Amino acid sequence: MTENLTPIAEMCAEFGVTPRTLRFYESKELLTPVRVGQRRLYTRCCRARLTLILRGRRFGFSLEEMRELLDLYNHEDQGTQLSRTVEVAEKRLAAMEAQRTELEIAITDLRQQLAWARSILDGRGTDAAE
Amino acid sequence: MTENLTPIAEMCAEFGVTPRTLRFYESKELLTPVRVGQRRLYTRCCRARLTLILRGRRFGFSLEEMRELLDLYNHEDQGTQLSRTVEVAEKRLAAMEAQRTELEIAITDLRQQLAWARSILDGRGTDAAE
DNA sequence: CGTCATCTTTACGTTAACGTCAACTTTTAT
DNA sequence: ATAAAAGTTGACGTTAACGTAAAGATGACG
Numbered sequence: 038m039t040e041n042l043t044p045i046a047e048m049c050a051e052f053g054v055t056p057r058t059l060r061f062y063e064s065k066e067l068l069t070p071v072r073v074g075q076r077r078l079y080t081r082c083c084r085a086r087l088t089l090i091l092r093g094r095r096f097g098f099s100l101e102e103m104r105e106l107l108d109l110y111n112h113e114d115q116g117t118q119l120s121r122t123v124e125v126a127e128k129r130l131a132a133m134e135a136q137r138t139e140l141e142i143a144i145t146d147l148r149q150q151l152a153w154a155r156s157i158l159d160g161r162g163t164d165a166a167e
Numbered sequence: 168m169t170e171n172l173t174p175i176a177e178m179c180a181e182f183g184v185t186p187r188t189l190r191f192y193e194s195k196e197l198l199t200p201v202r203v204g205q206r207r208l209y210t211r212c213c214r215a216r217l218t219l220i221l222r223g224r225r226f227g228f229s230l231e232e233m234r235e236l237l238d239l240y241n242h243e244d245q246g247t248q249l250s251r252t253v254e255v256a257e258k259r260l261a262a263m264e265a266q267r268t269e270l271e272i273a274i275t276d277l278r279q280q281l282a283w284a285r286s287i288l289d290g291r292g293t294d295a296a297e
Numbered sequence: 298c299g300t301c302a303t304c305t306t307t308a309c310g311t312t313a314a315c316g317t318c319a320a321c322t323t324t325t326a327t
Numbered sequence: 328a329t330a331a332a333a334g335t336t337g338a339c340g341t342t343a344a345c346g347t348a349a350a351g352a353t354g355a356c357g
Contacts, residue, residue: 045304056304061345075305075352092273095266097227099343109280123284130277133270136225140267143222147260150239154253175334186334191315204323205335229313 042071042078052087062090067104085110096136102129172201172208182217192220197234215240226266232259 045056059077062068067090070077079087086107093103106129108122175186189207192198197220200207209217216237223233236259238252 055346057345057347060305065344074354076354077304092269094344095227095269096273097225101343106277109277109284119284120288123281123288126277126281126284130274130281133274133277137267137270137274139222139225140263140270143226144260144263144267147239147256147263151253151256151260154239154249154256158250158253185316187315187317190335195314206323207334224314231313 041081043080043084045070045077045079048079048083048087051084052091054091059087062087062100065100065104067100067107082111096133098129171211173210173214175200175207175209178209178213178217181214182221184217184221189217192217192230195230195234197230197237212241226263228259 043051045059048054048059049056059068059070059079063070063077068079068083068086070079070083072078089107089110090100090103093106094100105122105125109126173181175189178184178189179186189198189200189209193200193207198209198213198216200209200213202208219237219240220230220233223236224230235252235255239256
């Protein structure tokens with residue numbers, strides 16, 4: 038089977054981040070790549086975690102918030118209090134659902150404003166239907 | 168009729184922010200409350216803008232990004248190039264729709280992980296895969 | 298063998314978005 | 328009138344999330 042160990046440059050290209058970012062995440066214990074000598078090699082697990090981290094980032098979650106949640110996805114290391122992690126996850130889920138609701142509103146809102154603005158630009162015709 | 172001019176403390180309570188935040192937003196030209204003497208009084212318009220700003224903040228948009236977009240909602244001041252604002256808004260809308268898609272995925276994901284975690288906690292019932 | 302290219306650690310710099318004084322002025326209450 | 332409350336303008340401090348530059352280690356290659 039392919040061992041799937043990826044050097045840092047390749048990871049960066051894959052995820053559109055800089056080496057600094059990956060090392061920074063490691064320093065924050067969000068990623069723990071394998072070491073061969075000094076060099077880092079990222080595993081399949083690292084990829085999964087990084088995906089989650091970047092995803093969270095796009096939703097405005099802090100790295101610290103994501104770190105709490107990552108344990109939930111880390112099926113190997115079950116030393117972490119699973120029950121506590123579940124609590125965190127439940128709150129996170131609620132937050133994300135609330136965010137989705139607000140996002141719907143924001144999108145609807147923005148669409149309306151856009152329609153209005155376009156109707157002004159388009160012709161001076163006040164009403165614009167479809 | 169009620170002029171609806173709100174002092175800073177009331178605004179803060181209403182929106183759950185500090186005075187510092189409101190003054191900071193003003194310094195960035197995101198808000199322009201009326202002045203009576205030195206004091207600030209926030210109008211209905213300010214409230215609308217602040218709502219949008221805080222909304223954007225929750226989605227990870229920067230204040231600068233929000234500032235660009237606010238012009239779209241500012242129906243009075245049409246000195247701003249409306250067509251350019253519309254372009255900005257279209258991109259913003261696309262970004263938000265993409266974010267919504269990702270949010271759906273993230274929520275589904277998290278729900279699954281939670282279900283899995285709960286099944287472990289609940290009883291030792293479900294079999295551990297490998 | 299020497300020379301890149303890539304990677305490493307260390308460490309100081311930067312930006313956004315406020316927090317936190319300090320020193321005044323202005324309102325409001327007593 | 329006076330004291331407390333509320334608000335104001337600087338100005339410096341802080342935190343998160345990296346950027347960036349310096350100096351050395353390591354592996355590949357002609």
